[in-house]
Amino acid sequence: MSKVETTRIPEKKLIQDFTVIQNIRLNARHFILELQSPDQLPGLFPGQFVQVLVEHSPSTFLRRPFSIHEVNKENRSIRLLIQIKGHGTETLSHIHILDKLNLIYPLGNFFTTGDCKKVLLAGGGCGVAPLLFLAQELNKKGIRPIILTGWKTKADIFEAEKYQQYGELLITTEDGSEGEKGLVTQHSIFRKEKLDFERIYCCGPDPMMKAIGKISKTHGIDCEVSLENTMACGFGVCLCCVTPTIHGNQRVCTEGPVFNTNEL
Amino acid sequence: MDLSVNIGNLRLKNPVMTASGTFGYGEEYLDFLDVSQLGGMVVKAVTSSNRDGNPYPRMAETPSGMLNSVGLQNKGVHHFVQEIYPRIKDLNTAIVVNVSGSTLEEYVEVAEKINELNNIPAIELNISCPNVKHGGMAFGTNPRIAAEVTASVRKVFRKTLIVKLSPNVTSITEIAKAVEGAGADALSLINTLLGMAIDAESQKPVLSTVTGGLSGPAIKPIALRMVWQTSQCVHVPVIGMGGIMNTTDAIEFLLAGASAVEVGTANFINPAVTTQIIKGIESYMQRHKVNTVKELTGALKIK
Ligand SMILES: Cc1cc2nc3c(=O)[nH]c(=O)nc-3n(C[C@H](O)[C@H](O)[C@H](O)COP(=O)(O)OP(=O)(O)OC[C@H]3O[C@@H](n4cnc5c(N)ncnc54)[C@H](O)[C@@H]3O)c2cc1C
Ligand SMILES: Cc1cc2nc3c(=O)[nH]c(=O)nc-3n(C[C@H](O)[C@H](O)[C@H](O)COP(=O)(O)O)c2cc1C
Ligand code: FES
Numbered sequence: 001m002s003k004v005e006t007t008r009i010p011e012k013k014l015i016q017d018f019t020v021i022q023n024i025r026l027n028a029r030h031f032i033l034e035l036q037s038p039d040q041l042p043g044l045f046p047g048q049f050v051q052v053l054v055e056h057s058p059s060t061f062l063r064r065p066f067s068i069h070e071v072n073k074e075n076r077s078i079r080l081l082i083q084i085k086g087h088g089t090e091t092l093s094h095i096h097i098l099d100k101l102n103l104i105y106p107l108g109n110f111f112t113t114g115d116c117k118k119v120l121l122a123g124g125g126c127g128v129a130p131l132l133f134l135a136q137e138l139n140k141k142g143i144r145p146i147i148l149t150g151w152k153t154k155a156d157i158f159e160a161e162k163y164q165q166y167g168e169l170l171i172t173t174e175d176g177s178e179g180e181k182g183l184v185t186q187h188s189i190f191r192k193e194k195l196d197f198e199r200i201y202c203c204g205p206d207p208m209m210k211a212i213g214k215i216s217k218t219h220g221i222d223c224e225v226s227l228e229n230t231m232a233c234g235f236g237v238c239l240c241c242v243t244p245t246i247h248g249n250q251r252v253c254t255e256g257p258v259f260n261t262n263e264l
Numbered sequence: 265m266d267l268s269v270n271i272g273n274l275r276l277k278n279p280v281m282t283a284s285g286t287f288g289y290g291e292e293y294l295d296f297l298d299v300s301q302l303g304g305m306v307v308k309a310v311t312s313s314n315r316d317g318n319p320y321p322r323m324a325e326t327p328s329g330m331l332n333s334v335g336l337q338n339k340g341v342h343h344f345v346q347e348i349y350p351r352i353k354d355l356n357t358a359i360v361v362n363v364s365g366s367t368l369e370e371y372v373e374v375a376e377k378i379n380e381l382n383n384i385p386a387i388e389l390n391i392s393c394p395n396v397k398h399g400g401m402a403f404g405t406n407p408r409i410a411a412e413v414t415a416s417v418r419k420v421f422r423k424t425l426i427v428k429l430s431p432n433v434t435s436i437t438e439i440a441k442a443v444e445g446a447g448a449d450a451l452s453l454i455n456t457l458l459g460m461a462i463d464a465e466s467q468k469p470v471l472s473t474v475t476g477g478l479s480g481p482a483i484k485p486i487a488l489r490m491v492w493q494t495s496q497c498v499h500v501p502v503i504g505m506g507g508i509m510n511t512t513d514a515i516e517f518l519l520a521g522a523s524a525v526e527v528g529t530a531n532f533i534n535p536a537v538t539t540q541i542i543k544g545i546e547s548y549m550q551r552h553k554v555n556t557v558k559e560l561t562g563a564l565k566i567k
Contacts (some may be wrong), residue, residue, distance in 0.1 A: 013295040015536060053533065061480065062325050063533060104535065232323050232330055233532040237288035237309075239334045240323035249316050249337060 011042040013107065013235060017100045021077060023093075026158040029084045030070065030126070031093050035101055036077040044071050044078070046111035046134035047226055047258040051234040052080075053102040057091035064088045064106065065231050065253075067130035067203075083126040107234050108257045111224055113215035114141050116198035121167065122212055124150040124184050127204030130226055132159065134201060135166035146170060146197075150204070153177050177198070185211040195219040213261035223261040227252045265549055267542070269303070269523050271501050271544040272424040272449030274386050276303035276358055276524060279557055280514065283505050283528030284309055284362035284388060284428075285334065289348050290355055295503050296535035301542060303524060304358035307348075310378070312370045313340040318395060324461035324470035327505070329480030330458050330529060333473040335395040336364050341374045345381065353383040360426065364390040368413050371403075375421040385423050389448075391412065392430030392455035394477045401472050403428040404455075407442035418447035426503065429453040429494070431483075436490045437497045444498045449495060452503035452526060454487045480529045481507040488520050495521025495562060509537070511544025518560040 022034035051063040070079040084090050095101065111134050119138065123131045128149050138145050145167040151157050154177035163169045171179030172187050180187055185208060189195070195215075202212040203226040216223035229252040232238040236254035243252050245263045250256065267278035279506055281304040282290075289307045290299050299305065317337030324331040338344070344361070352359060361378050365371040371389065378384055391404035391413055403413050427443045429436060431454035440451055456477025461470040469475075487506025497567045504522030508514050509530045517525045530537045545557065554560060 015296060015534075059327065060325075061328055061533070062330060228323060230323055232332070232529075233286075233535075235535070236292045237286060237308075238323070238332065238532060239285075239317065239337050240332055241339070242317070242320055242322070244319075 002192075011106055012163050013104060013138045015102065015104050016101050020095050020097055020101060023095055023097065027107040027156060030158060031082055031084070033080045033082065033092065033101070034077050035073065035080070035103070039076070041071065041073055041076055041078070042105050042106060043066055043096045046113070046137050047110035047233070048106045048108050049257060050078070050080070050103045050105035051107060051231075053094070054088045054091050057087050060091065062160075062232055063234060064092075065107075065228075067226070067233055067257075068106070068133050070133055070136070081126065081129040081132075104234060108253055109255065110248045111201055111226075111258050112199075113137055116222070117143055118196060118198050119143060120189075120197045120200045121145050121147045122184055122200060122202045122204070122208075123148070124204030124208045127202075127208070127226075128159075130203055131201065132162060132166070134161065138171065139166050144168070146189070148172070148184055148187055148189065150174075150208070151178070184208055185215065190215055195221060197221050199224065213264070216261060224252065224258050225261055225264075226257045227259060228257065265546060266558075267545065269501075269558060271386070271426065271503065271524060274304075274358060274424040278303040278313045278542050278545070279518065279524035280545070281306060281358075281360070281503070281524055281526045282531060282538055283526035284390065285332075286528040286531050289352050290357075290359070293353060293531075293535055297539045299345035300356035301539050302357045303542075304360055305355075306360040306362050306526060307381065308338055309336045309364040309390055309393065310341050310344045310374055311336055311364050311366075312373050313474075314338070314343070315340070317558055319472040321470060321472055322476070324476065325556045326459070326461055326478065327482060329478055329482035331461055331471060331476035331478050332456070333395045333471045333476035334363055334369075335473070336393060341377045342477075345377060348519075349381055349384075350394050351379070358386065359384055360386045360388050361373050362390050362428070363387045363417070364393055366396060368416055371413055371418055372416050375417045379421050380424065386426055387417075387421060387423070388426040388428050388452055389417055390428050390455070392428050392432075394430070394432060394456055394458045394475070401430050401432060401455075401458075403429075404439065405433050407438050410439050411442040411446035414448050424449045426450040426452050428455055430455050430489075431486060431490055431506075437493050440494045440498050443498050448500060450501045450503060450523075451498060452489055452505065453494060454483065454506045457483050457486065461509070479507070481509055483507050484513060488516060491517055491522050492564070494518040511541050511548060515560065516543060518557070519564045521562040521564070523558070523561050528542050
């Protein structure tokens with residue numbers, strides 16, 4: 001059993017005003033923000049997240065956490081993939097190019113990469129957010145993952161070309177309008193007698209992560225999931241975001257968001 | 265300009281402290297600010313033994329505030345003394361330990377152990393936590409019991425004893441007087457207000473514990489009123505808190521009668537806010553031609 005990687009020295013956390021350089025609408029409920037830092041970006045790793053200050057939304061008091069979706073070092077920019085849920089994300093969806101957004105980052109731990117060659121990335125809904133960055137980093141290490149994504153219907157699918165660029169993309173839709181019909185966990189790759197992945201990375205709704213965790217356990221495959229517990233601070237002081245683990249209650253924002261399912 | 269204040273025998277370089285449960289053990293903020301600039305820092309609650317706290321979900325965002333039901337999660341006083349204290353003892357600010365418990369004996373035991381630590385000049389006795397089934401707030405809502413626990417801790421703790429009061433009472437002054445009479449060197453208030461949040465769609469409470477403690481700007485008017493009432497009726501210094509987000513809020517608490525302030529929830533949104541407030545108080549003093557910050561305490565002008 002491998003413990004989620006924490007050996008790399010954590011970068012200093014920063015509070016910084018980013019400039020919005022792109023706001024791309026993907027569909028009715030999803031958009032991408034590209035944000036540029038005034039300085040060189042620190043080392044960023046897939047699975048890490050940022051805490052965004054949402055201004056001009058009277059009902060949004062706390063910051064909002066989002067995974068890092070893509071990083072462009074040369075351009076000093078990061079991308080966030082955001083699903084509109086409530087007032088905070090709704091307000092962010094209307095932000096203008098050249099507006100400033102205040103971020104605290106980089107936060108949390110990250111997926112273990114580099115020690116396994118044959119890996120599966122599984123994501124449902126907005127859970128695909130950290131998986132693109134992960135696929136890109138895996139590519140840099142010469143690993144081309146299988147990327148399995150689940151959607152409600154064909155019209156919801158976005159960024160398919162991007163995923164295809166970094167791995168072999170498999171799709172499920174609940175209505176069967178694209179790829180295999182059903183949920184991510186019902187995809188035919190899981191029907192093999194013996195799954196030959198060395199690790200599965202997963203991010204999505206809780207029931208999906210639980211189901212993937214179970215499948216991994218049955219096949220003796222290492223599995224890392226990224227949790228999205230509600231947060232107040234995001235940097236380890238409020239103790240609001242905890243999840244029970246074999247080591248007791250741990251902070252999703254600090255010991256996580258990535259956990260090995262053996263530890264949950 | 266003199267920003268220093270005295271809380272009992274404890275001298276703070278300025279009146280800005282951080283509130284327990286919102287600043288960890290200070291280490292978590294080293295990336296964001298120079299902790300040695302703070303007047304003081306109150307660390308997370310310490311109990312006699314390990315506590316896992318309440319189940320998730322423990323937080324609900326509410327209009328201009330938040331509810332929490334963390335429930336004193338900490339690894340116990342032994343762990344604090346052995347592991348945490350050596351790491352933070354030289355941070356060069358007044359480190360105050362928030363002492364919590366479920367029984368009178370537990371408060372006394374923790375206070376006794378903290379008394380031995382050279383670089384901890386004060387404790388804040390938390391008789392006001394709304395998030396534990398036994399003890400906590402129960403100690404802080406009955407004047408007789410509040411006085412009893414204060415007196416018992418007073419016997420074993422020889423440094424500055426601050427008692428943190430609960431706002432969940434009919435008369436804050438009655439409790440304040442009882443605690444002062446039992447030997448407290450200072451009072452801090454307010455802890456969180458008992459509240460609750462409901463998810464109308466699922467028809468369930470948001471918090472696993474149903475109720476939790478409300479903090480943030482939503483509670484500021486109540487906190488100001490309680491600080492004002494309390495400082496009118498006791499002789500010991502009062503440390504004010506509840507919804508302080510910026511310099512102006514902090515000044516309001518001083519005017520209402522507080523000798524110092526604690527900043528809590530605001531740290532989550534702006535982790536550098538406390539040092540900004542210290543600078544802000546300085547420029548306020550300049551603008552108002554005030555030489556010592558002590559002059560602001562209770563300077564409220566009521567015709
Ligand atoms: C580490 C982490 C990474 C995340 N990454 C992403 C990401 O990359 N892209 C993305 O779109 N979202 C992500 N999220 C979720 C995102 O933070 C929330 O959807 C957002 O905060 C909602 O804000 P809002 O003001 O729009 O909605 P609110 O008004 O706050 O909430 C709307 C509804 O969603 C529920 N809700 C809000 N936050 C959460 C949560 N964390 N878990 C479960 N239910 C919640 C509320 O209870 C409410 O019913 C992440 C969360 C975490 C903790
Ligand atoms: C997440 C959280 C945890 C807290 N934990 C403690 C605690 O352990 N002990 C304590 O005395 N007060 C605790 N408090 C209360 C704060 O110290 C403070 O009294 C209260 O939040 C009001 O101030 P604020 O509005 O500035 O946050 C906690 C508050 C929050 C939000
Ligand atoms: S969100 Fe505050 S400790 Fe994790």
